[in-house]
Amino acid sequence: MPAATDRIEFAPPPPPGRLRALALAVLAHVLLMLALTWGITWNREAQDLSVEAELWARVPQEAAPAPTPPPVVQAPPVTPPAPPPAPPEPKAGPPAPPVVQPKPPDIALEREKRRQEEAERRREAQEKQKQLEARKHREELERKKELEARRQAEEQKKLEAKRKKEEQERREATADKKRAEEQARAKKQQEDARRVQALREENLRRMQNMANGTGGPSSSGTAARSAGPSESYAGRIRARVKPNIVFTDDIAGNPTAEIEVRMAPDGTITSKRVVKSSGVSSWDAAVLRALDKTEVLPRDIDGRVHSPLIIEFRPKG
Structure with a gap:
């Protein structure tokens, strides 16, 4: 008894899902049997089918009348004592109408x-x-x-x-x-x-x-005073500016530099600019430096200051 108990305790455990596998196997066999039974029944029903067809003519045709059977002629009764007379010739019945066969369709x-x-x-x-x-x-x-x-x-x-x-x-x-x-x-x-x-x-x-003229004795104008500078005004400006020009370069020719000078009413130079260059930048610069050094230009003989004034400067007079 103890030995059997030990064997059961040390035996391997049963595999899980045995009942479920058995139920699935039974269900599969039942479905297979049903499928086979249904297939056999379907084949048997298919063999019992019958086909019927009726043929109809394309053009409706009327059937001919059935032939009339000839009338039945009964023979007269025979009298035994009298000799039998000659049998009359049997009368022919009306001829049977010809059987009209249905006309086949004209293809x-x-x-x-x-x-x-x-x-x-x-x-x-x-x-x-x-x-x-x-x-x-x-x-x-x-x-x-x-x-x-x-x-x-x-x-x-x-x-x-x-x-x-x-x-x-x-x-x-x-x-x-x-x-x-x-x-x-x-x-x-x-x-x-x-x-x-x-x-x-x-x-x-x-x-x-x-x-009311103010011109000189030799003046022939009609204005009260001359509009431009007098004849001696240019010499007076030259005498004032020339000593301040410092230029030692040796140049060819006698180029002219035109300088526009603007002055105040008392002759003070307020601005200057080169209107026309002489072509020699050193001569232009020397003239501008001389005007800066001069500062004030003289007035004309009538006391006026002509501004703006364009003055020409040449290195050789």
């Missing part, structure tokens, strides 16, 4: 009929196609006519707009021309009036200057 007639029907269908299809093409052609012509009419209307509208624009431009040009002529006429009248006024003022000023 050629059927073919011709089918051919005519097919030709009729083709002709109808062609007629419909022609009508459709004719309708499309008419619609295309109408559409082209409509487009042409629309194009002509647009061109007419453009021509009308262009004509109106040209007419407007012509009117505007005429108006501008008239306006310009009026403006030119008014401007000319204003210039004439201004010229007349200036001439009158000039005459009055000349008359007044002649009455």
